[in-house]
Amino acid sequence: MLHVVKRDGREAEFNPEKISNAIRGAAKEIGAEVKTSEVLHLTQEIAKQIEALNLKSITVEEIQNLVEKELMKNNFRDIGTAYFNYRRERTKIRSIKSSLMKAISKIGVETDRDNANVGNNYSSKLLRIASESNKWHNLAKMPKKLAKAHENGDIYYHDLDSYNLTTNCLHIPTKEILKRGFNTGYGYIRPPKRIESAAELSCILLQSSQNDMFGGQSHPDFDNDMGEFVEPTRECIRKEFEDVVQDKNKLEEMVNAKLRECVTQAMQGIVYNLNTMHSRAGSQVPFSSINIGLPRSNDAALICETFLEEYEKGLGKGEQPIFPNIIFRVKKGVNREEEDPYFYLYKLACRVASKRMNPTFMNIDASFNKEYYDKGIIPATMGCRTYICSNVNGEPGVKGRGNIAPTTINLPRIGLLAKGDKEKFFSLLDERLELSKESLLNRYDVLKKLRIKDLPFVAGQGIMKGLDGLPPEASIEPVLKQGTWAIGFIGLAEALVALTGKHHGEDEKARKLGLEIVRYIRDYTDKLTILTHLNWSCYATPAEGLSGKFIVKDKDVFGIIKGVTDKDYYTNSYHIPVGYKISIRDKIDIEAPYHKLCNGGHISYVELDGYPDEASVMDIINYAYKNTDISYMGINFHIRYCKNCGTYMEDNEGKCHKCGSTDIQGISRVTGYLSLDERFGSGKAAERKDRIPQNAK
Numbered sequence: 001m002l003h004v005v006k007r008d009g010r011e012a013e014f015n016p017e018k019i020s021n022a023i024r025g026a027a028k029e030i031g032a033e034v035k036t037s038e039v040l041h042l043t044q045e046i047a048k049q050i051e052a053l054n055l056k057s058i059t060v061e062e063i064q065n066l067v068e069k070e071l072m073k074n075n076f077r078d079i080g081t082a083y084f085n086y087r088r089e090r091t092k093i094r095s096i097k098s099s100l101m102k103a104i105s106k107i108g109v110e111t112d113r114d115n116a117n118v119g120n121n122y123s124s125k126l127l128r129i130a131s132e133s134n135k136w137h138n139l140a141k142m143p144k145k146l147a148k149a150h151e152n153g154d155i156y157y158h159d160l161d162s163y164n165l166t167t168n169c170l171h172i173p174t175k176e177i178l179k180r181g182f183n184t185g186y187g188y189i190r191p192p193k194r195i196e197s198a199a200e201l202s203c204i205l206l207q208s209s210q211n212d213m214f215g216g217q218s219h220p221d222f223d224n225d226m227g228e229f230v231e232p233t234r235e236c237i238r239k240e241f242e243d244v245v246q247d248k249n250k251l252e253e254m255v256n257a258k259l260r261e262c263v264t265q266a267m268q269g270i271v272y273n274l275n276t277m278h279s280r281a282g283s284q285v286p287f288s289s290i291n292i293g294l295p296r297s298n299d300a301a302l303i304c305e306t307f308l309e310e311y312e313k314g315l316g317k318g319e320q321p322i323f324p325n326i327i328f329r330v331k332k333g334v335n336r337e338e339e340d341p342y343f344y345l346y347k348l349a350c351r352v353a354s355k356r357m358n359p360t361f362m363n364i365d366a367s368f369n370k371e372y373y374d375k376g377i378i379p380a381t382m383g384c385r386t387y388i389c390s391n392v393n394g395e396p397g398v399k400g401r402g403n404i405a406p407t408t409i410n411l412p413r414i415g416l417l418a419k420g421d422k423e424k425f426f427s428l429l430d431e432r433l434e435l436s437k438e439s440l441l442n443r444y445d446v447l448k449k450l451r452i453k454d455l456p457f458v459a460g461q462g463i464m465k466g467l468d469g470l471p472p473e474a475s476i477e478p479v480l481k482q483g484t485w486a487i488g489f490i491g492l493a494e495a496l497v498a499l500t501g502k503h504h505g506e507d508e509k510a511r512k513l514g515l516e517i518v519r520y521i522r523d524y525t526d527k528l529t530i531l532t533h534l535n536w537s538c539y540a541t542p543a544e545g546l547s548g549k550f551i552v553k554d555k556d557v558f559g560i561i562k563g564v565t566d567k568d569y570y571t572n573s574y575h576i577p578v579g580y581k582i583s584i585r586d587k588i589d590i591e592a593p594y595h596k597l598c599n600g601g602h603i604s605y606v607e608l609d610g611y612p613d614e615a616s617v618m619d620i621i622n623y624a625y626k627n628t629d630i631s632y633m634g635i636n637f638h639i640r641y642c643k644n645c646g647t648y649m650e651d652n653e654g655k656c657h658k659c660g661s662t663d664i665q666g667i668s669r670v671t672g673y674l675s676l677d678e679r680f681g682s683g684k685a686a687e688r689k690d691r692i693p694q695n696a697k
């Protein structure tokens with residue numbers, strides 16, 4: 001008895017009728033007429049061939065090969081071609097199904113760590129399962145050469161699961177939306193009259209925006225926007241006290257005390273809300289950033305001061321708040337020098353950063369920031385490093401705009417393929433840049449089919465720039481013209497090692513070549529802006545999950561190459577490798593020029609050994625901002641605290657010295673934001689393990 005071995009290993013008795021059914025099905029597929037006698041004849045011929053093989057078992061694939069061959073040689077070529085195409089499509093579907101099933105099984109145990117902000121609960125797992133299926137859908141729908149470039153690791157399409165659904169990130173016009181009110185879908189929310197309501201609604205803006213998008217959201221001028229609601233609150237308080245307090249001095253004293261209490265409660269509420277309220281089907285808290293530090297009034301300064309103080313206090317037991325990312329903007333004449341009116345805010349920001357790793361800092365005196373500031377446009381950024389100011393399709397600025405989507409180039413692979421040949425490297429880089437452009441233009445064509453009603457909050461409520469007055473059925477294409485299209489890169493350090501034998505931290509020649517490579521990418525995106533009349537940018541990719549993806553593929557192709565593929569991750573964007581010994585000043589000096597080149601987003605970090613003090617943080621920031629053109633910076637160190645009582649601990653302490661608990665939580669910076677240590681993906685976990693502190697000299 002002959003048995004047929006199926007693809008999953010099961011065996012079944014050979015049934016020639018299934019061959020007949022397959023032939024009829026292929027004929028029906030193309031509308032061909034085939035007689036029953038012809039089908040039977042073909043089936044008998046194939047059965048004879050199988051019998052002649054004298055086997056105890058035969059695979060499904062072997063039978064299908066015989067069927068295809070018999071059809072092609074017996075004047076049934078059209079049916080044979082249809083049968084071949086059917087087999088090919090079924091093979092493709094099985095492959096997708098197999099990969100998807102493996103991914104779903106893995107997610108069922110634990111969500112992946114492409115994003116360290118995603119939890120491991122039911123909602124997170126369900127969202128990731130849906131995400132995996134849509135990735136396959138989008139790869140199948142795009143041009144084959146683009147799908148191949150992503151699958152083989154030449155370039156990478158970020159958030160492929162959202163390719164056809166939404167855009168990346170957004171700087172929210174906070175004050176403007178709050179002052180006119182908004183609708184989250186179930187009714188109109190009136191403009192707030194007091195700071196407490198304004199603060200609470202500012203969190204709702206972040207949460208609701210994130211439900212419509214795949215990246216982060218920011219309040220780009222938080223202290224000034226919230227400062228608008230301080231005076232109305234003051235007036236409400238004054239009216240409450242006027243009837244019972246006759247002494248004017250006493251009245252103002254009581255009003256100011258009560259006002260500060262109200263502002264304090266409002267700011268505490270923001271810190272608590274942004275670490276507890278969830279978005280994206282409950283899978284994560286809002287990926288939020290808040291820009292502060294350049295108050296235009298004393299009321300805005302009060303917001304800035306109080307918010308920093310409340311963030312410094314931490315959560316209920318003093319635990320580290322993960323969100324929001326705080327960006328404190330530093331400007332000579334405003335807050336940087338001791339004689340500046342708001343120097344005390346800068347000093348406070350450094351104190352909070354010395355304990356909490358937040359805020360990060362942004363240099364408004366950097367040449368490319370100052371040119372906008374001098375025109376009345378205040379630059380802002382996000383923890384995910386999205387930066388946007390210029391605009392080829394309208395007024396420059398930040399509010400209502402963001403990065404639409406990024407594509408990232410695998411620089412180390414190009415370096416390995418070039419084999420030390422600089423000319424070949426740039427030739428291959430040209431090819432990758434063209435692929436990146438094509439991928440983003442394809443994404444543009446896909447996204448412009450979305451209607452305003454498909455993004456009901458950010459588009460429907462006019463939070464995105466460019467949609468004023470358009471009906472719900474209108475395309476979101478105007479938004480796509482306002483945001484940036486980013487071409488990013490990863491692993492400049494490894495690419496330089498592949499090309500020259502050394503990276504930019506250890507060799508002047510490599511340093512010059514690194515700048516030449518990134519300047520080449522920037523020049524390309526500048527040309528694209530002129531050619532396409534879209535906003536293109538060069539992006540220093542954060543590479544969180546991606547840090548460990550490209551290198552796996554490259555190890556398979558090239559093996560273990562010292563200084564290139566001998567780790568489990570590629571180095572973030574243009575950064576000096578995390579395990580390389582270098583001084584703080586040298587690291588800042590080397591990385592600073594890349595900030596101006598990477599106009600889609602950038603950040604640099606200084607890694608410290610243990611908790612710094614306020615003066616140390618200020619010294620580092622002052623050196624960078626007074627001596628280089630660097631813009632966005634973070635101070636990194638490892639935070640550990642007792643989950644039982646909130647006490648901060650040193651790295652070498654195994655249990656809390658206050659309450660004796662061994663339930664200790666570690667916090668580190670992933671790319672631009674903080675995360676629990678256990679939520680790091682494999683690539684970033686390996687990178688974190690390799691990090692060494694920079695020395696002072």
